[in-house]
Amino acid sequence: GAVVSQHPSRVICKSGTSVKIECRSLDFQATTMFWYRQFPKQSLMLMATSNEGSKATYEQGVEKDKFLINHASLTLSTLTVTSAHPEDSSFYICSAPGASYEQYFGPGTRLTVT
Amino acid sequence: AQKVTQAQTEISVVEKEDVTLDCVYETRDTTYYLFWYKQPPSGELVFLIRRNSFDEQNEISGRYSWNFQKSTSSFNFTITASQVVDSAVYFCALIERGSTLGRLYFGRGTQLTVWP
Numbered sequence: 001g002a003v004v005s006q007h008p009s010r011v012i013c014k015s016g017t018s019v020k021i022e023c024r025s026l027d028f029q030a031t032t033m034f035w036y037r038q039f040p041k042q043s044l045m046l047m048a049t050s051n052e053g054s055k056a057t058y059e060q061g062v063e064k065d066k067f068l069i070n071h072a073s074l075t076l077s078t079l080t081v082t083s084a085h086p087e088d089s090s091f092y093i094c095s096a097p098g099a100s101y102e103q104y105f106g107p108g109t110r111l112t113v114t
Numbered sequence: 115a116q117k118v119t120q121a122q123t124e125i126s127v128v129e130k131e132d133v134t135l136d137c138v139y140e141t142r143d144t145t146y147y148l149f150w151y152k153q154p155p156s157g158e159l160v161f162l163i164r165r166n167s168f169d170e171q172n173e174i175s176g177r178y179s180w181n182f183q184k185s186t187s188s189f190n191f192t193i194t195a196s197q198v199v200d201s202a203v204y205f206c207a208l209i210e211r212g213s214t215l216g217r218l219y220f221g222r223g224t225q226l227t228v229w230p
Contacts, residue, residue, distance in 0.1 A: 032216060038157075043222040053159065091157055097216025101147045101166075103211050105159040 002028045002048055004096050013084055018022035021079045021109045023094030028104075029074035030096035035067075038091040038108075050077040084113045117141060118208050120221035127196050128229050135191045135224045137206030143167075145211035149218070150180065153203045154190075167191065196228045203204045 003026040013019050023033055031052045036044040048069050049057040056069035068080040070107075082087050094106045119138045127133045150162040162167050163173060173180045177194045179194065191199055206221040 034216065034218070041225075043220045044215070044218075045220075049217065093157075093159065095216070095218070101211075101216065102163075102164060103149070103209070103216055103218055105151075105161075107156075107158040110157065 002026075002096075002098060002102075002104045004094065004104045004106040006092075006094055006109050008109060009107060010110045010112075012112045012114060015085055016083055017086055018080055019111060021081075021092055021094075021111075023077045023079070023096075023106050025075045025096045025104070028096070028098070030077075031074060033071065033077040034095045034097075034098060035069065035077075035079050036093045036095070038093060044093060047079075052077075069098045081111065083112070086113045090111045116221075117210075117219040118206050118221035120206055122224045123222070124225045124227070125127050126227045126229065129197060130195050131228075132162060132192060132194050133196050133226065133228075135193075135204050135206075135226065137189045137191065137221060139187050139206070139208050141188065141210050143210040143212050147209040148182065149205075149207040149209070150189075150191050151205045151206060153223070155202070159205070160193075180227065182220075193226075196226075198228050198230050201226060201228045 005024045007022045035047045037047050038044045047062045048060050050069045050071040052071045058064045071077045078084040089112050093108045096104050117140050133163045146167045148165045152160040170182050179192045181190045203225050205223045208219045
């Protein structure tokens with residue numbers, strides 16, 4: 001089946017720094033990718049929809065200047081958490097849809113901001 | 115309003131017991147897709163099943179079975195003879211055909227703990 005990778009799987013950074021997370025579709029092209037955030041013991045919350053060649057669409061309450069999304073190619077979307085703070089510590093998951101409404105998830109990135 | 119409701123936050127059972135995880139959804143679309151995912155402690159989501167709105171047949175896969183009832187907008191998941199390895203968080207999710215391709219609405223999840 002289709003595979004989506006994420007890098008890094010874990011990252012620890014200091015407060016105030018920026019962190020970039022990559023999401024790649026390895027064997028298929030994805031014009032759309034989704035970024036989710038999951039806090040401990042909570043559900044996945046959609047942050048934004050990443051669109052190849054155009055601006056991302058952010059969900060209500062998500063700061064677009066803080067969570068920069070770039071969909072540079074048909075196989076790569078990046079999420080950059082700018083000026084990270086401890087409250088940004090979370091599990092970030094990306095996904096890419098298949099042609100028939102199936103959904104392929106990356107393995108997730110655990111971000112810890114100290 | 116919540117599109118997907120998983121009323122059970124946590125369930126604990128002893129190994130070999132059967133357990134049913136409930137899922138109720140809400141949508142105005144006539145075409146939609148329902149999913150179940152398993153999330154073990156590692157965090158990676160494991161796909162279990164996808165069901166489209168026109169297929170109400172129940173499905174069985176080994177110890178897993180799913181009961182889709184459009185009349186009650188429910189898509190319940192049963193694990194028969196549970197095992198310790200079934201311990202995980204299980205999410206029910208919905209895609210509406212009228213939404214952006216692939217936009218999933220997740221329930222809040224049910225933490226299943228199976229004790230030996």
